[in-house]
Amino acid sequence: MEAYHGHGKEKESQDLPRVLLFKPPPDFHLFGDECFSSNKFKFLKAWESPLPLDQFLKTHAQSVEAILSSGGAPVTAETLRLMPAVRLVMTTSAGLNHVDIAECRRRGITVANAGNVFSEDVADLAVGLLIDLLRNISASDRFVKQWLRPRQAAEGDCYSLGIGSKLGGKRVGIVGLGSIGSLVAKRLDAFGCSISYNSRTKKPSVSYPFYSNVCELAANCDILIICCGLTAETHHMINKQVLSALGKEGVVINIGRGPIIDEQELVRCLVQGEIKGAGLDVFENEPDVPKELLALDNVVLSPHCAVFTWETFKDRQKLVVENLEAFFSNKPLLTKIVDND
Amino acid sequence: MDNNSNNIIVLMVCPVSNYLEQEIEKSFKVFKLWHFEDKEQFINTHKDSIQAVVGSAAAGADAELIESLPKLEIVATCSVGLDKIDLARCKEKGIRVANTPDVLTDDVADLAIGLILAVLRRICESDRYVRSGEWKKGEFKMTTKFTGKSVGILGMGRIGTVIAKRAEAFDCIIGYNSRTEKPNLNYKYYPNLIDLASNCQILVVACSLTEETQHIVNRQVINALGPKGVLINIGRGLLVDEHELVSALLQGRLGGAGLDVFEHEPDVPEELIGLENVVLLPHVASATVETRKAMADLVVGNLQAHFGKKPLLTPVV
Numbered sequence: 001m002e003a004y005h006g007h008g009k010e011k012e013s014q015d016l017p018r019v020l021l022f023k024p025p026p027d028f029h030l031f032g033d034e035c036f037s038s039n040k041f042k043f044l045k046a047w048e049s050p051l052p053l054d055q056f057l058k059t060h061a062q063s064v065e066a067i068l069s070s071g072g073a074p075v076t077a078e079t080l081r082l083m084p085a086v087r088l089v090m091t092t093s094a095g096l097n098h099v100d101i102a103e104c105r106r107r108g109i110t111v112a113n114a115g116n117v118f119s120e121d122v123a124d125l126a127v128g129l130l131i132d133l134l135r136n137i138s139a140s141d142r143f144v145k146q147w148l149r150p151r152q153a154a155e156g157d158c159y160s161l162g163i164g165s166k167l168g169g170k171r172v173g174i175v176g177l178g179s180i181g182s183l184v185a186k187r188l189d190a191f192g193c194s195i196s197y198n199s200r201t202k203k204p205s206v207s208y209p210f211y212s213n214v215c216e217l218a219a220n221c222d223i224l225i226i227c228c229g230l231t232a233e234t235h236h237m238i239n240k241q242v243l244s245a246l247g248k249e250g251v252v253i254n255i256g257r258g259p260i261i262d263e264q265e266l267v268r269c270l271v272q273g274e275i276k277g278a279g280l281d282v283f284e285n286e287p288d289v290p291k292e293l294l295a296l297d298n299v300v301l302s303p304h305c306a307v308f309t310w311e312t313f314k315d316r317q318k319l320v321v322e323n324l325e326a327f328f329s330n331k332p333l334l335t336k337i338v339d340n341d
Numbered sequence: 342m343d344n345n346s347n348n349i350i351v352l353m354v355c356p357v358s359n360y361l362e363q364e365i366e367k368s369f370k371v372f373k374l375w376h377f378e379d380k381e382q383f384i385n386t387h388k389d390s391i392q393a394v395v396g397s398a399a400a401g402a403d404a405e406l407i408e409s410l411p412k413l414e415i416v417a418t419c420s421v422g423l424d425k426i427d428l429a430r431c432k433e434k435g436i437r438v439a440n441t442p443d444v445l446t447d448d449v450a451d452l453a454i455g456l457i458l459a460v461l462r463r464i465c466e467s468d469r470y471v472r473s474g475e476w477k478k479g480e481f482k483m484t485t486k487f488t489g490k491s492v493g494i495l496g497m498g499r500i501g502t503v504i505a506k507r508a509e510a511f512d513c514i515i516g517y518n519s520r521t522e523k524p525n526l527n528y529k530y531y532p533n534l535i536d537l538a539s540n541c542q543i544l545v546v547a548c549s550l551t552e553e554t555q556h557i558v559n560r561q562v563i564n565a566l567g568p569k570g571v572l573i574n575i576g577r578g579l580l581v582d583e584h585e586l587v588s589a590l591l592q593g594r595l596g597g598a599g600l601d602v603f604e605h606e607p608d609v610p611e612e613l614i615g616l617e618n619v620v621l622l623p624h625v626a627s628a629t630v631e632t633r634k635a636m637a638d639l640v641v642g643n644l645q646a647h648f649g650k651k652p653l654l655t656p657v658v
Contacts, residue, residue, distance in 0.1 A: 026480070030483060090615055120486070120488040120489075120511075120512075121486055121488070123488075124458060124462065124486070124487045124488055124511065125458075125464075127453065127454075127458065128458030128459065128462050128487075129457065129464065131451055131452070131454065131455030132455060132458075132459060132464055132465075132468075134629075135448075135451065135452055135455055135625070135628075135629070136464040136625070137452075137455050137456070137459050137464070137620065137622065138459070138464060138468040138469075138624060139466065140621075140622045140623060141459070141465040141470070141620050141621055141622065142465070142468075143623070144609060144622065144623055145612075145614050145615075145621060163628050163629060163630055163633065164448075164625065164628050164629040164630075165629055165630060165631070166447070166448055166451075166629040166630070166632060167447075167448075167451050168447040168448075168451070186508045186510055187507075189510065190506055190507050190509065190510030191447075191451060191454075191507060191510075192447060228352065229554055239507050282501060286476075287476040287477050289476070290475070294471075294472050300464070300468055301467075301468050301471040301472060302464065302467050302468065303467055303470055303471050303476040303480070303481040305467060305481045305484070307482070308480075308482070308483050308484055309479060309483065309484050309485060309486040310483050310484075310485065310486070311464075311485070311486040312486060313483070315384040333366040
């Protein structure tokens, strides 16, 4: 019975199916309010109401069939209980740890994510962080810009920050050979690295050596790249033993999730020189970063922005709209994780 | 091999590395030019005994030096670039020249890609964003995707070829400009550099510096690359009109730049220091432990070959 519309809608739009948005997607601010628009559905914007969320849902969202979760807005069992008509949860992320998947399954709700739309960008950043780390790019840029002129070639090696390390010929261990991990492998292969991996299961079509145990992978590589998702099993998977196996000459790159690595242990290893360096886009308690890392030149720090490219945001908008339109037309979704049709 | 090779005098014209000095000293007597305040006087005193000159990208053997060393037999540079050596004069006088190609190709190519990613994905800027505490105040800004972009390579030699192969792994579209078209390459050849710049988003300068290529990347090329374009220079500073580059960046006529080399190293144009869309490196494209050792070994190997009357390992002249 409610007549809650977004602003500026025409009479026809009253008939359009609605998609619940908890909070404004970052895309609205960057691209304008119409970037997820469609003539096949309209948005129910929870943040525009003065009501607290649970009341808002009880009052206005009883017949809403789809939720679009952006910016990691959690979709909990409690939320789903308040929205009995929901049949689809669509998230703008690839990660799903903010969605209660088990509850969705129980309720027969289809879950769809942004699929592989970011994979290239995330893989590119993994490579960018790695080259930066081995070749001191951020440290050198900082050095040049702070001191106005590169240091004069002095006696001894010509560079005060410490000479770099060659990438070619190094052994790369990829943890999680999914969409992102495969793209990282393809890129580093071209740099003359030798690739091996650890994954939940061995991939039969892949010729890279497989290690069933991440510790063994670490013992046999110079560069460990974390490309897997965060689950109960992968939480703190990169621990003291793994870092010790990686060793003094080893480096780690994390573009997965912060809690996959035991951050305290990682910091200790870096400070004490038990591993050589790290490139990190993710942390356990973002945006907090252990202060010990801020003083190190052998780490490259990135503010969880591996997917922040104009191109990928546009591709993702297109994907989200196409998925929602397919849902409301009873057509197959492009990227679904849990199929409860 | 001459058993008295320890009597052969090698003049190092600039510091390179402790390792190189130690290795040369194992077989030769070394003079280090930078130890002497009055370089002219030093050369005058020792000119009749110096038989070899060792240089680098920073300094080599110009006409003046060559003319002042009548016993000079070989110039060995710890670099692949030859722009600091008067090759014509060496040829004329029968002086051998050797450089260090191939061993540094991968590292230089890696740095070119590293610079592209650093500029497009704002990696250095975002590292500063974290270190300064800015991340606590809000999300970082949007950046530009690298995969699939069009990359133009100026100079399809050893280094250019390897850069192209790496960019291909990112599904980039490759075009190039070179003195001549290379057979059997799957990339589009642009006989005109301005055309290449108009048709790519990232232009990588990877050619050698000669009289003909000085300032080859000029105002027109930079304008053709455009406000969304990125210039990467891992060649030599003088290949780019630095004054035009700075003005284009300040005026937004060029989108960004990643520079390892400058016209007057170690000086870097002050105007570039404050620009976040520019990444500046102190000429480190071959600066890895592995490669610097390989380069030094090649220099020593060339010296030993020459004075042992064997063929040079990597002759230029």
